Amino acid sequence: xxxxxxxxxxxxxxxxxxxxxxxxxxxxxxxxxxxxxxxxxxxxxxxxxxxxxxxxxxxxxxxxxxxxxxxxxxxxxxxxxxxxxxxxxxxxxxxxxxxxxxxxxxxxxxxxxxxxxxxxxxxxxxxxxxxxxxxxxxxxxxxxxxxxxxxxxxxxxxxxxxxxxxxxxxxxxxxxxxxxxxxxxxxxxxxxxxxxxxxxxxxxxxxxxxxxxxxxxxxxxxxxxxxxxxxxxxxxxxxxxxxxxxxxxxxxxxxxxxxxxxxxxxxxxxxxxxxxxxxxxxxxxxxxxxxxxxxxxxxxxxxxxxxxxxxxxxxxxxxxxxxxx
Amino acid sequence: xxxxxxxxxxxxxxxxxxxxxxxxxxxxxxxxxxxxxxxxxxxxxxxxxxxxxxxxxxxxxxxxxxxxxxxxxxxxxxxxxxxxxxxxxxxxxxxxxxxxxxxxxxxxxxxxxxxxxxxxxxxxxxxxxxxxxxxxxxxxxxxxxxxxxxxxxxxxxxxxxxxxxxxxxxxxxxxxxxxxxxxxxxxxxxxxxxxxxxxxxxxxxxxxxxxxxxxxxxxxxxxxxxxxxxxxxxxxxxxxxxxx
Numbered sequence: 001x002x003x004x005x006x007x008x009x010x011x012x013x014x015x016x017x018x019x020x021x022x023x024x025x026x027x028x029x030x031x032x033x034x035x036x037x038x039x040x041x042x043x044x045x046x047x048x049x050x051x052x053x054x055x056x057x058x059x060x061x062x063x064x065x066x067x068x069x070x071x072x073x074x075x076x077x078x079x080x081x082x083x084x085x086x087x088x089x090x091x092x093x094x095x096x097x098x099x100x101x102x103x104x105x106x107x108x109x110x111x112x113x114x115x116x117x118x119x120x121x122x123x124x125x126x127x128x129x130x131x132x133x134x135x136x137x138x139x140x141x142x143x144x145x146x147x148x149x150x151x152x153x154x155x156x157x158x159x160x161x162x163x164x165x166x167x168x169x170x171x172x173x174x175x176x177x178x179x180x181x182x183x184x185x186x187x188x189x190x191x192x193x194x195x196x197x198x199x200x201x202x203x204x205x206x207x208x209x210x211x212x213x214x215x216x217x218x219x220x221x222x223x224x225x226x227x228x229x230x231x232x233x234x235x236x237x238x239x240x241x242x243x244x245x246x247x248x249x250x251x252x253x254x255x256x257x258x259x260x261x262x263x264x265x266x267x268x269x270x271x272x273x274x275x276x277x278x279x280x281x282x283x284x285x286x287x288x289x290x291x292x293x294x295x296x297x298x299x300x301x302x303x304x305x306x307x308x309x310x311x312x313x314x315x316x317x318x319x320x321x322x323x324x325x
Numbered sequence: 326x327x328x329x330x331x332x333x334x335x336x337x338x339x340x341x342x343x344x345x346x347x348x349x350x351x352x353x354x355x356x357x358x359x360x361x362x363x364x365x366x367x368x369x370x371x372x373x374x375x376x377x378x379x380x381x382x383x384x385x386x387x388x389x390x391x392x393x394x395x396x397x398x399x400x401x402x403x404x405x406x407x408x409x410x411x412x413x414x415x416x417x418x419x420x421x422x423x424x425x426x427x428x429x430x431x432x433x434x435x436x437x438x439x440x441x442x443x444x445x446x447x448x449x450x451x452x453x454x455x456x457x458x459x460x461x462x463x464x465x466x467x468x469x470x471x472x473x474x475x476x477x478x479x480x481x482x483x484x485x486x487x488x489x490x491x492x493x494x495x496x497x498x499x500x501x502x503x504x505x506x507x508x509x510x511x512x513x514x515x516x517x518x519x520x521x522x523x524x525x526x527x528x529x530x531x532x533x534x535x536x537x538x539x540x541x542x543x544x545x546x547x548x549x550x551x552x553x554x555x556x557x558x559x560x561x562x563x564x565x566x567x568x569x
Binding site: 043044045046049050051053055127191193195196197198200204205208209210211212213214215216217218219220221222223225233234235237239240241242267269318320324 | 377380442478487489490521530531533536538539540541542544545548550551553555563564565566567568569
């Protein structure tokens with residue numbers, strides 16, 4: 001009798017513990033759609049000299065943590081890579097330099113972070129915007145080229161007159177770091193859009209892939225709509241920072257070989273798994289006159305090119321894009 | 326649709342290669358290639374999945390030739406909300422059938438301009454696997470040609486003005502007006518006329534906002550970074566955000 005009772009008691013306790021565990025698991029993991037208080041949060045910040053838009057699906061508390069995390073990551077990126085900062089030895093700088101060098105080599109120098117002296121001479125750093133004399137541009141070309149930079153004792157060594165411009169890669173790097181952090185803290189869907197460089201993950205509020213409008217480089221309205229998820233994208237255009245002198249438009253994307261703004265395209269949008277590479281490749285493809293050769297080295301990346309006549313072409317991996325007429 | 330699996334099962338079939346190469350000539354279109362003796366069992370499901378990727382947004386279809394089970398196919402598609410139309414030039418999806426000269430393992434893939442479009446859908450992958458595991462060869466090839474429909478945009482109703490990340494005002498696009506706001510670098514003026522909005526005056530140094538063409542569609546925006554100023558057209562959104 002006693003044995004029987006003890007056995008019943010033991011079985012009951014076991015059952016209760018098991019039921020309790022199942023119930024806890026059920027509420028915590030099996031019904032994520034019912035996680036309490038989760039909704040869409042949108043916020044905007046100012047970083048990288050542009051407006052950054054964030055949209056994430058999470059609780060109020062998680063949204064606050066996410067905002068703090070994004071601000072922390074972006075501030076750190078600004079601290080290392082803003083114009084004028086001469087950090088050549090920190091771990092993020094050395095890491096990003098290697099990534100930039102790889103794109104420099106794969107693009108035959110079309111993407112080059114040493115164009116800073118050119119940007120300065122044309123007035124894109126602190127103004128005034130103007131066309132420098134050709135002898136000044138030719139003199140500056142000897143300070144251009146990532147292959148001239150050496151890495152010694154854990155620090156980059158630049159030749160006299162050289163300077164770095166991280167503008168074509170650091171924003172993408174920051175977005176990748178921030179989105180990874182957000183995913184790590186359990187935010188399952190959202191996007192970070194920092195002035196046109198973007199990473200989106202999960203699905204949009206209609207449970208569809210994110211619908212990203214690509215701005216027309218010349219006209220009002222959009223060129224078309226990308227439908228993507230778990231991907232980054234970045235655009236380089238001749239309209240983003242430019243000035244007109246004697247009837248000619250001069251923009252901020254330089255051909256490192258000539259020292260003059262690159263010709264032949266109005267804009268390039270790159271889509272792929274890493275925003276960092278989208279960012280760097282959009283510049284490389286914009287500058288290059290053989291963009292197919294560059295994108296061919298990155299099988300997971302695709303690009304929309306708009307040439308100087310406004311014609312659209314798609315190269316590399318095709319991603320869902322609906323053009324607008 | 327697994328790329329490696331596709332090569333193993335479909336591209337290895339020499340009779341399909343000319344078809345894939347021929348699809349290079351169809352500019353801007355996508356083709357769904359389906360090897361199955363009963364296409365009606367699969368096509369509506371695959372099309373539904375593809376629509377989630379923004380491929381073929383339209384809901385009407387036509388049949389370019391006949392198939393023994395075409396009535397069943399029409400019925401299944403209409404039950405799922407597709408409408409049959411006769412005129413192929415008006416159709417969003419044009420479906421044709423042909424016999425393979427050599428039987429092949431049931432399979433499907435999506436091709437755009439001669440290249441395989443790798444759709445990472447769990448549901449499509451499961452279907453593809455299931456069809457592949459059914460080792461009974463099929464002799465019918467179905468090609469569904471999907472028109473790239475232009476995405477739809479909606480005219481905006483109003484413009485919202487944000488300063489330092491906070492909405493400070495919403496202005497109707499229906500009334501012509503000009504409003505000035507104090508901003509970080511001085512003054513910025515928003516002009517509304519003919520249901521379009523633009524920046525008429527700005528104290529910033531870049532002047533990018535001044536050169537930005539007028540905005541009128543829902544979701545369009547103009548940013549003045551030095552002034553921490555954002556103007557966004559409100560209305561029925563068909564897009565989630567803007568790049569470029």
